[in-house]
Amino acid sequence: MKKYVKIFLLVLFIGLLIGTFVFLWKKSRPEAIVYEIIKPRIETIEKKTVATGNVEPRDEVLIKPQISGIVSEVYKEAGERVKAGDVIALVKVIPEMGTLNSAESRVNVARISQEQTQRDYNRAKQLFDSGVVSKEEYEKALVENRKAEEELQNAQDNLEIVRDGIAKRSAQYSNTQIRSTIDGMILDVPIKVGNSVIQSNNFNDGTTIATIADMNDMIFKGKIDETEVGMLKEGMPITLIIGALKEARFDARLEYISPKGTEENGAVLFEIKAAATIPDTVFVRAGYSANAEIILERKEEVLSIPESAVEFSGDSTFVQVLQDSLSRPQKFKRSPVTLGLSDGIKIEVKSGLKSSESIRGNKIIEK
Structure with missing residues (x-):
C-alpha cells in the first residue's frame, strides 16, 4: 500500500514539474503581433464644420x-x-380730465355760435325772398352759417376723440x-x-x-469660430439639422457673414445667417435649435485611407505597405506618401500609394 502511495506522489510531483515548465515556456514565448490589413478606397472626402444656432423668421x-x-x-x-x-x-x-373739459367747452361755444348764425341766416333768407336785401348779403349769411356748422362738427369730433379715441365720421381710421x-x-x-x-x-x-x-420665410442664425470663418463664402450650400423634428435635414444657403466678431468664453465668434428652404408640409416653429453643416472643401473620387494608418515624422508622412500577404510574420515596407484633404477619419492620398497595394492598420495581438 505504501508503495502505491509513493508512486502516486512521484507521478503527481513529476506532472506538476512538467506543467510548471510548460507554463513558464509559454510565458517566455514572444507575442505574435498581427496587423489589420487595409485596402485603399476611391471615395469622396468632405471637410465640414458645424455651426449651432436657431431657426427664426426673417422679419x-x-x-x-x-x-x-x-x-x-x-x-x-x-x-x-x-x-x-x-x-x-x-x-x-381713458381721457385726461382737463382736456375733456376743454373739448366739452369748445362744443358748447361752437353750438352757441352756430345757433346765432342760423338765426341770422334765416332772417337774411326771409328778407332776400322779400327783395329787401341784396343777394350778396344773403350769400354772406349763408357762408357764415355753414362755417359755424362745420366748426360745431369739428368740436364734436374732437370731443369724441378725446373721450372715446374715435370720431364717428372716421371710424374706419380708428386708432x-x-x-x-x-x-x-x-x-x-x-x-x-x-x-x-x-x-x-x-x-x-x-x-x-x-x-x-411671416413663417414662410425662415432663416438660420448661428455663430462660427474665427478659425473657420475665413473659409466661408456667401452662397455656400448648408444642411440644417433640426433636433426637435427628429433630426430632419433641410437645405439652406449662406447669405450673411458678420464682419465683426464677438468674444464668448475666450473664443471669438462671428454671426452667420442662411436662408432656409423648408417644404410647405413641414411646420418649423420660431426658435427651434438647429445645427448647420457647412462643407468647407470637397474632393470627389480620390484615393483615401484611414487617417489612423498614417505615420508622422516631422514634416513627412509615411504608411507601412504590405510586402507579402502570405508570410508570417507579416512584412511591411515604410513608404513616404503625399496627403491631401482630410475629414478627420479618412484622408486623401495624392501620391506614394497605389490602389492595388495594401497597408498596415491597427495592431492585433495573438498568443
Whole structure:
C-alpha cells in the first residue's frame, strides 16, 4: 500500500514539474503581433464644420398702439394667421380730465355760435325772398352759417376723440382698433384684457400688443469660430439639422457673414445667417435649435485611407505597405506618401500609394 502511495506522489510531483515548465515556456514565448490589413478606397472626402444656432423668421413685426389706454378686447391669440388690416385688439381711451373739459367747452361755444348764425341766416333768407336785401348779403349769411356748422362738427369730433379715441365720421381710421400691418402668424400676444398700454411715439417705444412674422420665410442664425470663418463664402450650400423634428435635414444657403466678431468664453465668434428652404408640409416653429453643416472643401473620387494608418515624422508622412500577404510574420515596407484633404477619419492620398497595394492598420495581438 505504501508503495502505491509513493508512486502516486512521484507521478503527481513529476506532472506538476512538467506543467510548471510548460507554463513558464509559454510565458517566455514572444507575442505574435498581427496587423489589420487595409485596402485603399476611391471615395469622396468632405471637410465640414458645424455651426449651432436657431431657426427664426426673417422679419418679426412688433404691433404697437398709436394711443394710450386700457385693453378692452383681444380678438386674436398666438398661433393664428392674420392678414394686413385684421383687428387684433381694442383699446379703450381713458381721457385726461382737463382736456375733456376743454373739448366739452369748445362744443358748447361752437353750438352757441352756430345757433346765432342760423338765426341770422334765416332772417337774411326771409328778407332776400322779400327783395329787401341784396343777394350778396344773403350769400354772406349763408357762408357764415355753414362755417359755424362745420366748426360745431369739428368740436364734436374732437370731443369724441378725446373721450372715446374715435370720431364717428372716421371710424374706419380708428386708432383704438389695433390692426395687423402684415400678413403672417401671430407669435406672441403679451397683453391681456385690462392691461394699460402706452402709445408709440418719438419719446416712447410703446407697449407691444402682438408679435407677427411671416413663417414662410425662415432663416438660420448661428455663430462660427474665427478659425473657420475665413473659409466661408456667401452662397455656400448648408444642411440644417433640426433636433426637435427628429433630426430632419433641410437645405439652406449662406447669405450673411458678420464682419465683426464677438468674444464668448475666450473664443471669438462671428454671426452667420442662411436662408432656409423648408417644404410647405413641414411646420418649423420660431426658435427651434438647429445645427448647420457647412462643407468647407470637397474632393470627389480620390484615393483615401484611414487617417489612423498614417505615420508622422516631422514634416513627412509615411504608411507601412504590405510586402507579402502570405508570410508570417507579416512584412511591411515604410513608404513616404503625399496627403491631401482630410475629414478627420479618412484622408486623401495624392501620391506614394497605389490602389492595388495594401497597408498596415491597427495592431492585433495573438498568443
